[in-house]
Every structure is written in structure tokens, then in C-alpha cells.
Amino acid sequence: xxxxxxxxxxxxxxIEAQAAxxxxxxxxxxxxxxxxxxMRLQLERLRRMQFGxxxxxxxxxxxxxxxxxKDLEAGADRKGEAADAEPSDPAGASxxxxxxxxxxxxxxxxxxxxxxxxxxxxxxxALRWLxxxxxxxxxxxxxxxxxxRHVRPKFSCRICESITQAPAxxxxxxxxxxxxxxxxxxxxxxxxxxxxxYRQSEIYERSGVDLERSTLADWVGQCAGLLRPLIDALGRxxxxxxxxxxxxxxxxxxxxxxxxxxLGRLWAYLRDERPYAGxxxxxxxxxxxxxxxxxxxxxxLAGFQGVLHADGYAGFDGLYHGGRVLEAACWAxxxxxxxxxxxxxxxxxxxxxxxxxxxxxxxxxxxxxxPPDERRRARQTRAGPLLADMKTWLDATLxxxxxxxxxxxxxxxxxxRWTALTRYADDGTVEIDNNPVERAIRPIALGRKxxxxxxxxxxxxxxxxxxxxxxxxxxxxxxxxxxxRHVLERIATHPINRxxxxxxxNCADLASEDSQTRRAA
Numbered sequence: 409x410x411x412x413x414x415x416x417x418x419x420x421x422x423i424e425a426q427a428a429x430x431x432x433x434x435x436x437x438x439x440x441x442x443x444x445x446x447m448r449l450q451l452e453r454l455r456r457m458q459f460g461x462x463x464x465x466x467x468x469x470x471x472x473x474x475x476x477x478k479d480l481e482a483g484a485d486r487k488g489e490a491a492d493a494e495p496s497d498p499a500g501a502s503x504x505x506x507x508x509x510x511x512x513x514x515x516x517x518x519x520x521x522x523x524x525x526x527x528x529x530x531x532x533x534a535l536r537w538l539x540x541x542x543x544x545x546x547x548x549x550x551x552x553x554x555x556x557r558h559v560r561p562k563f564s565c566r567i568c569e570s571i572t573q574a575p576a577x578x579x580x581x582x583x584x585x586x587x588x589x590x591x592x593x594x595x596x597x598x599x600x601x602x603x604x605x606y607r608q609s610e611i612y613e614r615s616g617v618d619l620e621r622s623t624l625a626d627w628v629g630q631c632a633g634l635l636r637p638l639i640d641a642l643g644r645x646x647x648x649x650x651x652x653x654x655x656x657x658x659x660x661x662x663x664x665x666x667x668x669x670x671l672g673r674l675w676a677y678l679r680d681e682r683p684y685a686g687x688x689x690x691x692x693x694x695x696x697x698x699x700x701x702x703x704x705x706x707x708x709l710a711g712f713q714g715v716l717h718a719d720g721y722a723g724f725d726g727l728y729h730g731g732r733v734l735e736a737a738c739w740a741x742x743x744x745x746x747x748x749x750x751x752x753x754x755x756x757x758x759x760x761x762x763x764x765x766x767x768x769x770x771x772x773x774x775x776x777x778x779p780p781d782e783r784r785r786a787r788q789t790r791a792g793p794l795l796a797d798m799k800t801w802l803d804a805t806l807x808x809x810x811x812x813x814x815x816x817x818x819x820x821x822x823x824x825r826w827t828a829l830t831r832y833a834d835d836g837t838v839e840i841d842n843n844p845v846e847r848a849i850r851p852i853a854l855g856r857k858x859x860x861x862x863x864x865x866x867x868x869x870x871x872x873x874x875x876x877x878x879x880x881x882x883x884x885x886x887x888x889x890x891x892x893r894h895v896l897e898r899i900a901t902h903p904i905n906r907x908x909x910x911x912x913x914n915c916a917d918l919a920s921e922d923s924q925t926r927r928a929a
Contacts, residue, residue, distance in 0.1 A: 511544050518547075553617050556587060580896040581630045588896035591631055594624055596889045599874045602855035625863075632870040634899055639693075639873045641908045642880060646693040649679035650714035651837055653845035654705065654724070657853050659871075661698070661862045672868050673700045674852055675708060678845040680883070684780045684837045689913035690883040692848045694876045696868035702726060709733070715835070717842045720825065737828035739765060740841035745818035757805055758815055764798050772840050780836030787833045795830050799823075848879055881912040894918055 528535060562573040580588050597603040603611075605624040612619045646652065655676050660669040675697065680690040697704035702723030709716070709727060717736045718724045727733040743765050749758035771790050775783045802819050809815045822829065832838040852875065862868040877895075881888040895910050902910060909915065
């Protein structure tokens with residue numbers, strides 16, 4: 409060891425400068441290595457997003473995943489291991505064919521009798537009856553239009569000459585020439601099957617019926633106005649729940665006069681008590697807004713009090729002040745951040761986080777649909793220790809990884825929301841994630857690929873209203889077109905103070921009877 413104090417001052421200064429240079433270069437080298445590692449992870453993620461599979465499922469067996477990680481570290485041939493792990497079919501083994509399901513009984517049947525010869529084609533002898541074979545095939549009859557003629561005879565009194573006539577039937581659209589059935593079909597085609605009105609107009613033209621797009625748009629607008637009281641009743645039902653899931657998705661909207669689209673938002677609010685054996689009917693309410701400012705969800709949820717399942721959108725934060733609304737964060741969002749790293753195959757710590765989250769979901773799968781007290785006890789007994797251990801692991805891991813790396817970002821995302829993420833463990837009515845509302849909003853996201861954009865802000869509002877009824881009917885196991893037909897036939901003359909009677913779960917039997925009657929006809 410050289411005693412620097414014994415060296416001349418100029419030599420000592422030179423050595424200290426070189427040492428500082430070496431230390432700086434070492435630090436730069438470590439920073440470069442961290443940056444390269446982060447860039448490689450990002451590149452792998454982008455490649456997976458562009459070309460890879462979108463599934464987020466991982467193996468449930470911890471032992472298999474551990475073995476795969478050890479093989480990866482040792483550079484073993486994983487193909488050989490996979491071949492050993494999967495039993496091969498013995499040569500010549502027969503595979504069972506899937507059973508063919510019978511055709512639905514409610515469909516009308518048309519019988520075509522195939523006659524045989526009166527005598528044996530071989531010898532000409534007499535034939536005797538042995539039975540028959542019946543083969544059923546599924547046929548399709550294209551949808552067709554019909555004209556319903558309402559005939560109202562007029563009579564005059566021979567004494568006072570007054571005229572008597574049956575009142576004109578109430579139509580959903582005053583002075584309109586569309587029945588409730590046609591209107592329901594147009595709404596379903598647009599908002600459930602995602603067929604833009606101009607495409608519907610072309611389809612109807614092939615049947616010899618000229619319905620201009622402007623006419624269809626006018627029908628949709630008038631139906632939305634007619635259904636507005638029902639949408640308000642649906643909104644009151646959703647916000648009366650103590651547990652609501654919330655999410656939003658972008659909706660392109662045509663900007664008037666600009667020749668391009670702007671980005672609106674469609675918000676979804678879901679009430680669904682089925683996971684904890686609740687008795688209230690499930691329902692989803694969509695709301696449209698021209699932007700994503702925080703004032704919109706705050707307005708939508710102004711009357712709500714309870715637990716709000718939501719993602720990390722900062723616009724919801726103002727709702728949590730004062731204790732009127734409690735936040736329940738989403739474990740699925742946490743999981744996705746770790747999964748993006750796990751999918752690259754170069755982040756074993758992310759894979760371990762996924763295994764820990766997988767254990768929490770395994771508990772939820774067992775207690776789904778059970779009463780709240782039973783769910784709470786199971787969570788406190790089984791999930792509580794797992795959550796405590798995960799918190800310790802996340803804190804320790806955060807100190808071991810690069811501070812600006814993707815893994816650190818994923819860990820901090822979970823730790824910042826830890827109270828909201830673990831709220832479900834002490835309440836059997838709270839869900840582990842926000843996936844129920846994401847499933848409810850998925851049809852809107854898929855439909856965007858067909859209709860591309862809404863024509864205006866008013867069009868976005870109509871989309872939200874009618875899509876709410878369609879999605880709620882589906883949640884309650886009701887065929888949406890039959891339900892809308894049932895409602896449109898009645899709502900014009902229905903008492904406004906009893907409009908809730910027309911919500912899907914209150915008229916499920918009537919809508920089903922109407923549908924069966926029309927199928928039989």
C-alpha cells in the first residue's frame with residue numbers, strides 16, 4: 409500500500425485525479441449497462457406487442473416455472489425438457505371425437521319426405537316398413553320486411569250523424585312509418601353488431617327497401633330521446649349500489665368543420681353483486697364526455713357513496729377525499745406491468761411477482777359467488793399472509809433493482825396503491841380487480857373498428873344511452889333485440905313514474921314471451 413501522504417504534492421494530485429476519473433468511468437459504465445438492459449427489455453416488449461401472443465396466462469404450477477427458470481439460467485435445451493414433460497400419444501391410439509350438439513328445439517322444422525320405389529329395385533318384390541332415418545340440417549332464411557296494415561273502419565250514427573272509429577295505434581315515433589320491431593333491429597345492428605347506418609342502408613336496399621342513412625339516423629335520435637327516462641332510471645339503479653366499477657375508453661368523434669376527428673371518452677359504471685351472492689340486478693351505465701377531464705367522472709358519481717373499483721386515473725382522486733368514496737385498486741393492472749417484463753424471458757423477479765399474484769387469484773376462484781362473510785374470512789386467513797409477505801418482498805426488491813428500470817416502476821405502482829390494493833382482503837363485497845367493467849366496456853372498444861368514429865358529441869351521447877340498455881340486457885341473460893322491441897312498443901304510453909318497470913330485469917319474462925311468439929309466427 410503506497411502512502412499518499414509521503415508522495416510529492418504534484419504526484420499525489422495526479423493519482424487522486426486518475427482515481428476520480430476511474431470512479432467516474434465506472435459509474436458511467438454501470439449506468440450504460442443499466443440503460444442497455446432497460447432498452448433490451450423495452451425492445452422485447454415492443455416485439456411481443458407487434459408479433460407475439462396477447463394472452464397473459466402463465467403456468468399455474470410453481471414447480472414447472474422454477475424448473476424452466478433454472479433451465480434458462482443453465483442454458484439447457486428447453487425443447488428436450490418440454491418433450492420429456494409432455495406425454496406422447498401411443499401409436500395408433502384413437503382420439504374421441506367431440507359430440508355433435510343437437511339443433512335447438514325452438515327452431516321451426518320443415519319436413520321434406522324422400523319417397524322410395526314401391527317395389528324392390530333388385531327383384532321387384534313387395535316392400536315392408538322398417539322405420540326411417542331423419543337427418544337435420546341447419547338452414548338460414550334471410551331477414552325480410554313486411555308491411556303491417558292497420559285498418560280502422562269508420563261508422564256514422566244514423567240518428568246524430570256522429571262518426572265512430574277505433575283510435576290510431578300508438579307508434580314509437582310519432583308520424584313515423586317504422587314499427588318497434590324495425591327500430592329495435594336498427595338499434596341492435598348499430599350498437600350491438602356495430603354496423604354503421606350507411607351499411608345498413610345498403611343491406612336494406614338489397615331487399616328492395618329504400619331507407620336513407622339520414623332516415624335511419626333520425627330514427628336512432630328519436631329512439632334515444634324516447635328511451636331517456638329509462639336511461640335515467642338505469643343510472644339511479646347503478647349509483648344506488650355500494651360497490652361500483654368504473655373505467656373509460658377513447659371514442660373518436662368527428663369534429664365539425666375541422667375535417668378530422670377529436671378524441672372523446674366513453675365512461676362505464678358497473679354494478680354487479682353476483683360475485684358475492686348479492687340480490688340486486690347487474691347493470692352497466694355508459695356516459696359520454698367530449699374529453700377526459702376529471703370533472704366528468706366527478707359529475708357522473710356525484711350521488712354515489714361506497715367503494716369505487718377503478719384504475720390509477722388521477723381524475724378519480726378527488727372523489728376519495730372526505731371518506732364518501734373509498735378506492736379499491738385493481739390487481740389486474742399491477743399484474744400487467746409485471747407480465748410485460750415476464751414475457752421478455754429476461755426478468756426472473758417479474759416472474760416471481762406473477763407467481764405471488766397468481767396465488768391471490770387462485771383463492772378468488774374458489775370463493776367466487778359465496779356470501780361476503782365467507783369471502784372475508786377466507787381472504788383474511790389465506791390471502792392476508794400472502795399480501796404481507798408480498799409487501800415485504802416488494803420493499804426489499806425495490807432496493808435491489810435499478811431505480812429507473814421498468815421493474816422498479818412496476819413495483820412502485822403497486823406500493824403507492826397498497827392500501828387500495830389490499831382493501832378487498834377485509835371486505836367480502838369488494839373485488840380483487842376491475843376486470844368486470846373492462847369486460848363490459850370491451851364491446852365498445854371492438855365496435856370502434858367498424859364504425860370508426862361517432863358523428864358528433866350528440867352521437868356519442870346516444871351511443872352511451874342505447875349501449876347501456878343493450879349491455880344491461882345481456883348481463884341479465886335477456887336477448888337485447890327482443891327486449892328493445894318490447895320496450896319500444898310500450899314506452900310511449902307508459903306512465904313516467906313507473907318507468908323502472910321497463911328495466912331489463914323487470915320485464916324479462918314478457919320480453920321472452922314476445923320473442924317466442926314471434927318465432928312461432
